[in-house]
Amino acid sequence: MYVYDDFDRDFLAERNRQFRAQVERRLSGALTEEEFRPLRLMNGLYLQLHAYMLRVAIPYGTLNPVQMHKLADVGERWDRGYGHFTTRQNIQFNWPQLVDVPDMLDALAEVGLHAIQTSGNTIRNVTADHFAGAAADEIADPRPWAELIRQWSTDHPEFQFLPRKFKIAVTGAPNDRAVTRAHDIGLRMVRRDGETGFELIVGGGLGRTPMIGKVIRDFLPTGDLLPYLEAIVATYNLLGRRDNKFKARIKITVHENGIDRVRELVEARFAETRAEFDADAMAAHFAHIAAQFAPPALRAADPAPLDTARAADPIFRAWADTNLHPHRDPSHAIVTISLKAHGETPGDATSEQMRAIADLAETYGYGEIRISHEQNVILPHVARADLPALHATLRRYGLATANVGLVSDIIACPGMDYCALATARSIPIAQDIALHFERLKLEHDIGPLKIKISGCINACGHHHVGHIGILGLDRAGVETYQITLGGDGSEDATLGERTGPGFSAEKIIPAIERILRSYLDLRQSREESFLAAYRRLGAAPFKAALYHEEKADAA
Amino acid sequence: MSSETLVQVITANLLREGHVVWLTPEGGWSRDLAGAQCFAGRPAAEAALARAAAQTDVVVGAYLASMRPTPAGPEPVHFREAFRRAGPSARARGVTQA
């Protein structure tokens, strides 16, 4: 993976020195909170409901075992022995004290990790397909491009004060696992006439005005990527609204001006940026980056069919059925380690678990670890022959939950258990749903399903693109949960449709059960997923199931 | 419920540690809501808030929160204040403390 050079290291050290001085000046009273707040946010430090929170970037979701060990150490020393992996491929520490944060940042910098541009109106952590570099369906590893974008955007002098935050996601595969259509800019690698390029999507985003991104360029040669991004961001920097925070995202710029107008302006600007751009220097630099993402030399392994292990152990079989994904090399597999044990907080990992994962990656995974936006951990390259041994160790650490892609593999934002902006809690709802369907033993019967929960309209839990989305609101001083159905974050991105009035915290679990029981009744076969059934049938039968019984209850 | 029965407390987060605290009758900060000073009238509450917010080297983000007075001390009217007092839901405190 990408190794920081001296320039990167000096830059980080300098940033941390500056922040240490700023913290000291805040504590001594030399800086007011108004002066300090933007400075701490630039360094990923938020003040939440109960404590400070430090958000550390995991660029394109890629970590090595040394970095994972460091996250474990930081969690143990300065948090309460755990960390929380988020939908933006970041990790959040929920209990740091202000005085300790400079030490935490120095510790993280030792392994090239930092919290820069995890907040503020800048280009944020670039996210990528979590199966990048391993998936069978991939055109090319998108991470070298993500790294190039990270370098271009970090401390970019023109783009530190954009109208609003700016999020970029990249995928190298036709199956979009990076939700590119819900980002300010989404990049999808495509091939045309033997040449590799990008499809560029702009103006996607969730939040209070959810929008699916629109294609601004259906094919951009890879060499033109940076000047084109520069043209998009510069156009937005001029055109984006600064009068109203809620209308400042590029999705609104695209919506208000129309994609054709935005395209015209971007293309005009691109003519200039491209002329100024040193394409040869970029190509050389890109080759240098790409070399660091060279795939590991996979050992020649038996494409073990796993028949024996599967037959011998039903627990292993259930796990292998849900938590593995095809690797481009048939003797290997991509392993998803679920951070969604039934009843636990989605995305939380203890320091002990982080260390176990780091060691497993070292032993069986060629030293590679990925964090997914679905709040799970991935070992992208594991020889199939090693899977039974890997699984046995995962079980010892409570990391072998066989539920990836199922009803309990829920994305949930921190909600009112941590977040100061929340209007309701989301974690306990996720926990209750997971425990409820575990008790009913319906999880595997229901099959593929994405439930996503946000604790306010900011939609950090991606609820709009959940097959079932849940949005927590405050209705007259009561936590109330609104349901959307039929959302999809994949290449067929769709926003979910609201069903109607919301449900209380007690009634939301039975409400979800009614939806899923009607799905089980209505599906044509086990092969028809919830989303497919919803697309065939529309919302009506599910709404009937939801509200008919409600009325019966009330009567 | 009529608003006359409610009182106001002043709450904030500690600058250094981030902890949730309430203003006490002595002008200090308590991590226990039961120790909070209750203000019956708006003008008095707002005057006290202005003084409290001026302690910028001690607390961050001071504001007024409505409480229902009870013999055991003030009880939050809104669930957000109840969560601020209680901390994250027991099961949300991270796997180590579940």
Ligand code: HEM
């Ligand atoms: C301190 C906690 C957080 C704060 C203050 C916060 C704030 C916000 C705000 C204000 C928005 C709306 C932006 C807009 O519509 O312009 C937003 C969107 C979003 N946040 Fe957060 N957030 C927090 C935690 C998280 C976490 C934990 C995640 C990942 C799990 C996350 C991921 C996202 C995503 C994916 C969106 C929607 C996509 C978009 O930007 O349009 N946020 N957040």
Ligand code: SF4
């Ligand atoms: S969706 Fe709302 S409650 Fe959830 S993390 Fe984002 S801002 Fe906080």
